[in-house]
Amino acid sequence: MKSKTINFEQVKELFRSSTFIPFLMIWITHGIGGWGISFVLPTVIYELGISNTAISQVMTMPPFTLVFVILLSLAFLVHTRRLSPWVAGLGxxxxxxxxxxxxxxxxxxxxxxxxxxxxxxASQSFFAIIWPERIRAAKGTTTAGLAIGLTNASCQLMGIVGPQIYQPKFGPSYRISYSCSIGLLCGTLLSVSSAWFFVSKEDKKDASANSGSDATPEEQTDNQKAVEYTD
Known part of the structure; x- marks a missing residue:
């Protein structure tokens, strides 16, 4: 069946893609295990002996300022090809x-x-670094649109499951919550490594196919850069 708005062959290709499950697991495991830490911040600030509301609000600013610093630094290194986004994500x-x-x-x-x-x-910087690789791995308009939708939908689990892991009954130590997050983030590490492997494999396959085809020199150069970038 052909359509101007949706290509069902690309839909099948997305679900058959070796990168589909790893990327989906990255967003699920990191979304739940990584973002839950934000629920702990008010408790930690209270343990500092700060009960004044205005000062407590000020104390929430350094973590998010650090997000800005880390994200800009990593984005610069990735953009200038001094650092692979996969290495940055694993770090x-x-x-x-x-x-x-x-x-x-x-x-x-x-x-x-x-x-x-x-x-x-670290948790709030991760998705922004890996997201371009997720889009790059989705080839085709329908594939990209569906990949974006499914990825964002799976990430909503962080708002459903995350609060359950960081319930007040686990505080103020939150040891159980931290242990759950460690397990989930270990799953993220494995998923990132798998996605990196499969994306690199696809890049090499595309570069090899284009080298023997009628691809323009610019396309061949871009494919070669992609291979070098993911290695």
């Missing part, structure tokens, strides 16, 4: 896991605030 996930482990063991309020700040910044 952010690893940093979160380390922070969660330390939050389980450390009891000092200031140290907990610092680790929550770093974990929050």
């Amino acid at each position: 952010l996930e690893a940093a979160q896991i380390v922070c969660y482990v330390l939050l389980i063991t450390v009891k000092h309020p200031i140290a907990k605030y610092i680790f929550v700040m770093i974990a929050t910044a």
